[in-house]
Amino acid sequence: MGRVSVATEQEPLSVGELIRFWRTRRRLSQLELALDAKLSTKHLSFVETGRSRPSRQLLIHLAQRLDLPIAERNRLLLAGGFAPPYLELPYDGEVMQPLRESLRRLLDAHQPNPALIVDGLWNLIEANPAASLLWEGVDPALLEPPINMLRLAVHPGGLPRISSMTAACNAPLIHQLRRKGRDNADMALGTLLDEIESYLPPELPDAPATQPVVSLDLQTRLGDVRLFTIIATLGAPLEVTAANVAIETFLPADEESEARLRELAESQD
Numbered sequence: 001m002g003r004v005s006v007a008t009e010q011e012p013l014s015v016g017e018l019i020r021f022w023r024t025r026r027r028l029s030q031l032e033l034a035l036d037a038k039l040s041t042k043h044l045s046f047v048e049t050g051r052s053r054p055s056r057q058l059l060i061h062l063a064q065r066l067d068l069p070i071a072e073r074n075r076l077l078l079a080g081g082f083a084p085p086y087l088e089l090p091y092d093g094e095v096m097q098p099l100r101e102s103l104r105r106l107l108d109a110h111q112p113n114p115a116l117i118v119d120g121l122w123n124l125i126e127a128n129p130a131a132s133l134l135w136e137g138v139d140p141a142l143l144e145p146p147i148n149m150l151r152l153a154v155h156p157g158g159l160p161r162i163s164s165m166t167a168a169c170n171a172p173l174i175h176q177l178r179r180k181g182r183d184n185a186d187m188a189l190g191t192l193l194d195e196i197e198s199y200l201p202p203e204l205p206d207a208p209a210t211q212p213v214v215s216l217d218l219q220t221r222l223g224d225v226r227l228f229t230i231i232a233t234l235g236a237p238l239e240v241t242a243a244n245v246a247i248e249t250f251l252p253a254d255e256e257s258e259a260r261l262r263e264l265a266e267s268q269d
Helices: 015-025 030-037 041-049 056-065 070-079 097-109 129-134 149-154 167-184 187-197 240-244 255-268
Strands: 115-118 124-127 216-220 223-233 246-252
Touching (some): 015 041, 015 070, 030 041, 030 056, 056 070, 097 115, 097 124, 115 129, 124 129, 167 187
Antiparallel strands (some): 216 223, 223 246
16 A cells, blocks of 8 residues: 555664664754754764664654654654554454445445545545446556556546546646655655656646636536546544545536536436
């Protein structure tokens, strides 16, 4: 599920190497991090070089000051010999069942509007029946599991094939994910975005905006439906998989589209 890895040539990385890696990633000097964390520079230097063994409290404190992803907070604590502070469970596991059921109810509540859940790499986890409108008529090769919704949105055989969506329409999301990948040292996300960006035109349009949000006219069997999207994440996750989950909802942009979505849903029943 998009687990971050900051591995170098040596495995496993020590506490000091991990702290130094993330401090460098955040473009902080030892002095700057020490001041922010209210430590002496000497103490921080000893931690980074392995001359001092940090306490659990200090590692949690440094993880907060470095704004580490929760998967990397677990990694840091484990490297220090402490139990990880966050759960790391499969989405389809027993402990995750209440969350799965709540998210499934959320998807159902969005009917007849398409809604879906993706993981940290934008692979499809679950969708409501209306979401099938998003891939009716796309290249079947793009529907081989796992279905990647980001690839589906920009590949010429994906959503651009059945809607007014173009790769350029997704540029803001792609750029946002690129920043996230850099900040989190997420190499898997970076590799995916390298592919996704190959579908973008050499020069993105810079015409003045004429509407508040990007919309797309989706071709359906009953005619076009105009949609815009909302992307939401969980507010306070305590589990690595849950932290990477996103819910994307496609809402009608006008009354005609709203009525057509209801009609499409009724025809599916």
